[in-house]
Amino acid sequence: MSDLLVVAFDDEATGFELRAELVKLQSEYLIKLEDAVVVTRPSADDIQLHQAMNLTAAGALGGTFWGTLVGLLFLNPLVGAAVGAGSGALAGYLTDYGVNDDFMREVGQKVTPGGSAVFLLIREMTADKVLDRISDFHKRGRVIQTSLSNEDEGRLREALAGEGAPTVPPATSAPEANS
Structure with a gap:
């Protein structure tokens, strides 16, 4: 079963950046996406769907x-x-593959004009590694809708809010051997 996730941003560019990061994560086999659509709202009357695949x-x-x-x-x-x-x-x-277009337009009404939302249909993911990578988007995104469990949704909200996001210690080099 797939999970639906909708994250909104106050600008258009961040939505496209998040989708690009998730596509990169997919190429690293950390997430399997069925659909990833960026919905933009250039003006109060206009909602545009940017499908990942034509x-x-x-x-x-x-x-x-x-x-x-x-x-x-x-x-x-x-x-x-x-x-x-x-x-x-x-x-x-x-063909309407993935998330229903009418549903995306309806939820897109909640996006502020000039903003964007990323609609994701996730088949599988390695949650801890994905959340680490998208925590770079903290304080920029807010979760609008999700079908995740309450626990997973809470972890996602924390990662996007920047609160309690796991920190990765800096890489250290191995000590050099004396010869």
């Missing part, structure tokens, strides 16, 4: 491949590729 482009690419393959079977690969790209793009456009 499903329309991915659908068009996959559709082109399969359309070409089917077209080769029927001796018309160009028509197959064109039809495949069109249907793949349409399927990608109509």
Whole structure:
């Protein structure tokens, strides 16, 4: 089961920075994200969703491949590729993977104009290491909504507030051997 986490910021840049840091953590196998969307609110009337993956482009690419393959079977690969790209793009456009877009727009109304919110759908994470890394965002973010347990939510709130965030001792070098 995945957990939903929504963290809001007073500026747009910090939301994108947090998403970039979490993608980096994913490449280090510390977290598995199903979805990571930054919602910005440039003005009181406008809410924009910045998806991590463009499903329309991915659908068009996959559709082109399969359309070409089917077209080769029927001796018309160009028509197959064109039809495949069109249907793949349409399927990608109509697909709502991860967090529901309407839900993100609704919660995005709580974001202050000029601010942002990061919507995360987390499959797995090594909580202590992830919280250490995102504690750099302390005093900049606030948790709006989460499906975490009360204990984990409290730890997350502490990490973002900068209170009781674990400190890492400075690295020390090994003593040199005398020869």
